[in-house]
Amino acid sequence: MTRQREVILRELRKLTSHPTADELYLLVREHLPRISLGTIYRNLEELSAAGLIQKVEFGGGQRRFDGDITDHWHVKCTDCGRIADVSPDPESTAQVSLGSFRTEFELTGYRLELMGTCPACQQA
Amino acid sequence: MTRQREVILRELRKLTSHPTADELYLLVREHLPRISLGTIYRNLEELSAAGLIQKVEFGGGQRRFDGDITDHWHVKCTDCGRIADVSPDPESTAQVSLGSFRTEFELTGYRLELMGTCPACQQA
DNA sequence: ATCGGTGCAAAGGTTTTGCAGGCGG
DNA sequence: CCGCCTGCAAAACCTTTGCACCGAT
Numbered sequence: 001m002t003r004q005r006e007v008i009l010r011e012l013r014k015l016t017s018h019p020t021a022d023e024l025y026l027l028v029r030e031h032l033p034r035i036s037l038g039t040i041y042r043n044l045e046e047l048s049a050a051g052l053i054q055k056v057e058f059g060g061g062q063r064r065f066d067g068d069i070t071d072h073w074h075v076k077c078t079d080c081g082r083i084a085d086v087s088p089d090p091e092s093t094a095q096v097s098l099g100s101f102r103t104e105f106e107l108t109g110y111r112l113e114l115m116g117t118c119p120a121c122q123q124a
Numbered sequence: 125m126t127r128q129r130e131v132i133l134r135e136l137r138k139l140t141s142h143p144t145a146d147e148l149y150l151l152v153r154e155h156l157p158r159i160s161l162g163t164i165y166r167n168l169e170e171l172s173a174a175g176l177i178q179k180v181e182f183g184g185g186q187r188r189f190d191g192d193i194t195d196h197w198h199v200k201c202t203d204c205g206r207i208a209d210v211s212p213d214p215e216s217t218a219q220v221s222l223g224s225f226r227t228e229f230e231l232t233g234y235r236l237e238l239m240g241t242c243p244a245c246q247q248a
Numbered sequence: 249a250t251c252g253g254t255g256c257a258a259a260g261g262t263t264t265t266g267c268a269g270g271c272g273g
Numbered sequence: 274c275c276g277c278c279t280g281c282a283a284a285a286c287c288t289t290t291g292c293a294c295c296g297a298t
Contacts, residue, residue: 002253021288036255041288043253059181059235062287075229086227098238103210105199105240111183112236114222116229126271126278145263160280165263167278186262 005043007031012053013067018074018083020062056083058113075114079121086114129167131155136177137191142198142207144186180207182237199238203245210238 011027012019019027025040044065047053056064058076064083066074073086098107135151136143143151149164168189171177180188182200188207190198197210222231 004254034255036257038256038289039254055183057183059179059183060187063183073225075225075227075231077229078232084227084229086225086229089226101197101199101210101238103199103208103238103240104243105201105208105210105238106246107199107238107240108202109239110236111239112234114225114227114229114231115233115235116227116231119228122230128279158280160282161262162264162281163279 002043004028004032004035004039005047007035008040008043009047009052009067012065015067016085018056018064018066020064022062024065057111058083073112073114075116077118077121078115079117079124082118084118126167128152128156128159128163129171131159132164132167133171133176133191136189139191140209142180142188142190144188148189181235182207197236197238199240201242201245202239203241203248206242208242 007028008024011031012024015027017023021037021040021044024044025035025037028035028040044053044055048055048065051069054066054069056066056074058064058074061081068085071088073088074083075086076083098110101107131152132148135155136148141147145161145164145168148168149159149161152159152164168177168179172179172189175193178190178193180190180198182188182198185205192209195212197212198207199210200207222234225231
C-alpha cells in the first residue's frame, strides 16, 4: 500500500459520485501533484482486484469506480448521466436468482443496471 | 434505407454471434467491398435508434450488436468471452420488476447481464 | 543492491467526425 | 438541383504499456 494507492482509496471513499479515473485524477492531484493518470489506472485496477473498490461499467460510457463495496445496484439517469446507488432491500435482492435462468451456461454472477430519470431531471 | 444499411441489417440478422462493428465490417465488405467502417458505425447507430437492432454493451469490452430485438438477455462466458442469448421464460421475466426498487429515480428500464461459463469452457 | 511502484510519454484500440464527392429523388 | 449518405482520413477518446528512475527494504 503505497502513498499513492492510499490517497486514491481515501479520495474515492469520500465520494458517492462514482467518478471516472480522470475525475479521480484531478482530486488526487490536489494531494499528490505529481501523480500520473497511469498510476491512477494501475492502482484502481489493483484495488478492484483486491476487492477494496468496485468497477462500475455501464455500457457506452467510460469506466467508473465506486468506493462502496457493500452489495448494491446502480441506476443511471438517462437525461444527465448521473449514477446513483440503489439499496438492495430484502424484497429486491430476491428478484434475481441465478438458478432460474434457462441456459446451458454455468452462471456465476450478473450485473443489473437500472435506468431512469433522476429527481432533478424529473422537474426539468 | 440505403443499400449499405440494408446489407448491414441483413448480415446482422443472419448471425447469432453478437458481432462487433469490426466483425460486421468484414462480413459486409464481402458484398460491398468499398464500404467504410465509419458507415458501419453510422448505420448501426441509426438502426439501433430505430429499434431495428439492439446494442449489447457488456462493460469492459467493445460494443456488440444483436439483430434479434425480441425480449431476451445475454450471458457472457468469463473464460472465452463468447456471448449467448438467454431466453426469458415466464418464470425469469417475473424476476425483475421495476416497481420494487427503493429509489427516487423514476425507473424506465434495466439491463441485466449474466456471467458464467459456457459449455465448451466447462469441459476444458 | 534489489525490487516493486512511479512519472512520463507514447502507443493502442475503438468510436466519432469533417469534408468533398456521389447518388437518388 | 438539392440534400442526404457515403468513403476516406484524421481526430478524439479512453486505457494500457515501455522505460528509466526512485524509494524503501
